[in-house]
Amino acid sequence: MVAKRAGVSQTTVSFVLNKVEGQNISEETQQRVYKAAEELGYVPDAAARTLARGVSDNIALVLTQPHDAVFSDEYVAYVLTGIVQVVREQGFRVFVEMVDTLTQSDAYTQLAKGKEVAGLIVLPYNSRKRDVNRMLKLIDDGFPIVSIGRVGTATEIPEKLATVLIDSLYGIQQAMAHLISLGHERIAAISYAPEGATHESERRLQIYKSMLDEEGIRFNKQLVAYANYTPQSAVDAMNNLLELENKPTAILALNDVVAFGAMKAIESYGLRVPEDIAVTGYDGIHLAPFLSPALTTVDAPNVQQGRLAADMLLNLINSKPLASRHIELQPELIIRESCGYYLKQTKN
Amino acid sequence: MVAKRAGVSQTTVSFVLNKVEGQNISEETQQRVYKAAEELGYVPDAAARTLARGVSDNIALVLTQPHDAVFSDEYVAYVLTGIVQVVREQGFRVFVEMVDTLTQSDAYTQLAKGKEVAGLIVLPYNSRKRDVNRMLKLIDDGFPIVSIGRVGTATEIPEKLATVLIDSLYGIQQAMAHLISLGHERIAAISYAPEGATHESERRLQIYKSMLDEEGIRFNKQLVAYANYTPQSAVDAMNNLLELENKPTAILALNDVVAFGAMKAIESYGLRVPEDIAVTGYDGIHLAPFLSPALTTVDAPNVQQGRLAADMLLNLINSKPLASRHIELQPELIIRESCGYYLKQTKN
DNA sequence: TCTTTTTACTAAAGCGTATTAGTAAATAAA
DNA sequence: TTTATTTACTAATACGCTTTAGTAAAAAGA
Numbered sequence: 180m181v182a183k184r185a186g187v188s189q190t191t192v193s194f195v196l197n198k199v200e201g202q203n204i205s206e207e208t209q210q211r212v213y214k215a216a217e218e219l220g221y222v223p224d225a226a227a228r229t230l231a232r233g234v235s236d237n238i239a240l241v242l243t244q245p246h247d248a249v250f251s252d253e254y255v256a257y258v259l260t261g262i263v264q265v266v267r268e269q270g271f272r273v274f275v276e277m278v279d280t281l282t283q284s285d286a287y288t289q290l291a292k293g294k295e296v297a298g299l300i301v302l303p304y305n306s307r308k309r310d311v312n313r314m315l316k317l318i319d320d321g322f323p324i325v326s327i328g329r330v331g332t333a334t335e336i337p338e339k340l341a342t343v344l345i346d347s348l349y350g351i352q353q354a355m356a357h358l359i360s361l362g363h364e365r366i367a368a369i370s371y372a373p374e375g376a377t378h379e380s381e382r383r384l385q386i387y388k389s390m391l392d393e394e395g396i397r398f399n400k401q402l403v404a405y406a407n408y409t410p411q412s413a414v415d416a417m418n419n420l421l422e423l424e425n426k427p428t429a430i431l432a433l434n435d436v437v438a439f440g441a442m443k444a445i446e447s448y449g450l451r452v453p454e455d456i457a458v459t460g461y462d463g464i465h466l467a468p469f470l471s472p473a474l475t476t477v478d479a480p481n482v483q484q485g486r487l488a489a490d491m492l493l494n495l496i497n498s499k500p501l502a503s504r505h506i507e508l509q510p511e512l513i514i515r516e517s518c519g520y521y522l523k524q525t526k527n
Numbered sequence: 528m529v530a531k532r533a534g535v536s537q538t539t540v541s542f543v544l545n546k547v548e549g550q551n552i553s554e555e556t557q558q559r560v561y562k563a564a565e566e567l568g569y570v571p572d573a574a575a576r577t578l579a580r581g582v583s584d585n586i587a588l589v590l591t592q593p594h595d596a597v598f599s600d601e602y603v604a605y606v607l608t609g610i611v612q613v614v615r616e617q618g619f620r621v622f623v624e625m626v627d628t629l630t631q632s633d634a635y636t637q638l639a640k641g642k643e644v645a646g647l648i649v650l651p652y653n654s655r656k657r658d659v660n661r662m663l664k665l666i667d668d669g670f671p672i673v674s675i676g677r678v679g680t681a682t683e684i685p686e687k688l689a690t691v692l693i694d695s696l697y698g699i700q701q702a703m704a705h706l707i708s709l710g711h712e713r714i715a716a717i718s719y720a721p722e723g724a725t726h727e728s729e730r731r732l733q734i735y736k737s738m739l740d741e742e743g744i745r746f747n748k749q750l751v752a753y754a755n756y757t758p759q760s761a762v763d764a765m766n767n768l769l770e771l772e773n774k775p776t777a778i779l780a781l782n783d784v785v786a787f788g789a790m791k792a793i794e795s796y797g798l799r800v801p802e803d804i805a806v807t808g809y810d811g812i813h814l815a816p817f818l819s820p821a822l823t824t825v826d827a828p829n830v831q832q833g834r835l836a837a838d839m840l841l842n843l844i845n846s847k848p849l850a851s852r853h854i855e856l857q858p859e860l861i862i863r864e865s866c867g868y869y870l871k872q873t874k875n
Numbered sequence: 876t877c878t879t880t881t882t883a884c885t886a887a888a889g890c891g892t893a894t895t896a897g898t899a900a901a902t903a904a905a
Numbered sequence: 906t907t908t909a910t911t912t913a914c915t916a917a918t919a920c921g922c923t924t925t926a927g928t929a930a931a932a933a934g935a
Contacts, residue, residue, distance in 0.1 A: 187884080187885085188884070188885045188886080189885085189886095189921090189922080189923095190884080190885055190886080190887095190923085190924080191883090191884065191885075193922070193923060193924085194884090194923095194924095197923085199923090199924090202883085202884085203881080203882050203883055203884080204882095204883070204884075205882085205883065205884090208883080208884080220636070220640065222636065222637055222640035222641040223641060223921080223922070224578070224641060224642050224920085224921050224922065225574075225577075225583075225641040225642055225643040226573075226574045226575075226576075226577035226578040226583065226642060226920085226921080226922090227574075227578050227890090227920070227921035227922040227923090228574075228921080228922055228923080229573075229574035229890095229922090230572070230574040230575050230578050230889095230890050230891065230892085230920090230921080230922070230923090231889080231890055231921075231922040231923040231924080232890085232922085232923065232924095233890070233923095235573075235574065237622075239620075252604075253601070253604075255604065256600075256601075256603065256604050259623065260625070263623060263624075263625050264625075267625075272587075272622050272624065272643070273622065273623055274585075274620050274621060274622055274623075275607065275611060275621055275622075275623050276611075276620065277608070277611050277612075277615070288568070288570070289570055292568065292570035293570040293571060293572060293573040294572050294573055294574060295573040295620070410813065410814060410816070410817045411816075411817075414817070436814070439814050439817045439818075440817055442817075442819065443816075443817040443818070443819055443821070446819040447819075465758065466758060466784070466787050466814065468758070468759075468791075469758045469759075469762070469787040469788055469790075469791040470787075470791070470818070471790065471791055471794040471795075471819065473791070535914080535915085536914070536915045536916080537891090537892080537893095537915085537916095538893085538894080538914080538915055538916080538917095539913090539914065539915075541892070541893060541894080542893095542894095542914090545893080547893090547894090550913085550914085551911080551912050551913055551914080552913070552914075553912085553913065553914090556913080556914080571891080571892070572890085572891050572892065574890085574891080574892090575890070575891035575892040575893090575920090576891080576892055576893080577892090577920095578890090578891080578892070578893090578919095578920045578921065578922085579891075579892040579893040579894080579919080579920055580892080580893065580894095580920085581893095581920070
């Protein structure tokens, strides 16, 4: 079509529009091709192009979730945004796949083998060992995969799997140090996941324990409660803590949604945050500063996490060397009102 | 590959795997094909398939936003979830495209003409007239497009454009009626967008005005403030209202993010919600019940909106008749604590 | 002047599937 | 028994692009 209109061969059109190097096409011919393409509103057929090239221009973000669960998590939105921002500059598009690892465990393989995408970014927080093995097999076959965060139940990050993590060790340490520096000793932790459900939540609890240890505070099992991803379950967990004879004076919420629920429970109970009980969160959701009291939380750079994962993936796709297979980003404690830090400051 | 292994022709393989009707393939041959495909882990090449069929198995969700803006809106996440849930059952995948309507105004056309997708679902809240015209032209060419919500600045919904709306007239009316029934007369409205920026925000303000009118309350221009999509801008807007000599006794926040900001501003100012000032929101974000006080808000069924849009799109793609080109969903006022309704109840 | 190199292109094959038109063998109808 | 129909397949083309191998004409080198 374009070829006819410009009076050249299809080959020439392809060379011109793709700016293929090493082909001496005269300036004049090039202009003619561009003009013809412009006039016809030509857009190359994506499928034909992919078929001929053998590689797709798409990548997928794979979320491991039961697929009727709503991804209400801001976290995912942030990561996705980061990814889209980066890959679009190289002409890639992004699929969002919600994979129920129980019923569609071959989803990774489908995407890869069908050449639907050139690479995958995976949020594997609910995935099983079987899924991980599938991923590793694909990687061995040379298929690019980057993981964001730790794999669900696995204790170790597979060396082969490119990963972008957020250093929760550092984050939780900061939060705990902050609470301790404010004089708290009866610090309770509320996990966002059931006991043993994910490696990451267990890890955060572990850090909580070791921080207590370092400070010579005895770990008390009663002061650990488990929510179930929803804010309501966090309310319930907090209510259990409030029924203890020796109530905690501070709450380390393992994510912000839990912190929301905990604060709600505390105030419904008739106590005040931070005067009676201090609360810290983790994630840095964008409404955290606008709670009353504003939530002190560990701000994790999630957009950045998405961007870096996308960067890594593009490098893998283009067979460029990776600076590192495992990137760790530093979160930052943002001190606001929910721990009473500024209250103390003013008093002095 | 599969053909050789099963000892049949490529054609037969295609017929079997695609379950093509009217082809008499013996049960035995079918089993042989299935077995061979299974053993080889065969996954059809997506690009080749699309090329041969002439239609893609993908759709795109197009977000009109400056593409460096983070889509922190839960709203988008909900809609996306609904869409993915529905289309995946028919074997479709979903692209997420973030389109800056200023710099990439031909994005719709690219996707359609490149046959990258079989149809589009558009969230057009920031789109310009030019974009709308492009969409309408594509529709005229028979390309399936469904819009979620009203087109950015347009006053009318184009008849040709299939649309899934949420009836904000009904929603805002309920919220206003609730505030008025609680005795409020000095009701201020805070828009989530700058004056005149989007049709939807202006529409909500219009409903606010007409409700005042109906109740014989004089409209006071001073009682309208404008935020700029972020919670911080809502804080600023609220602070302006708090500086009025005659402070409002109730705030109609035009979305929940604004409500968050407004409540924060009120409490920072030293007043209480709902005792001094009542607040209603709009959207029903999932943290609304866990604010203190819990936010009374108009709950919009956004997942459902996504599902219905996906349904419509699939019908358009399959050239099935649409029951209606314009669907309107009813939101529902959820009464919680931020207006003092239960406070009054207890008093009596 | 004759040969080599460079310039500016093109013909044709190939990517992996869907699909149309067709065929040989088996069965049914006349 | 002959003809028509049905069953069970297959050969070959098309989809629209990329890319390899090649060619004719012009320029450079000997």
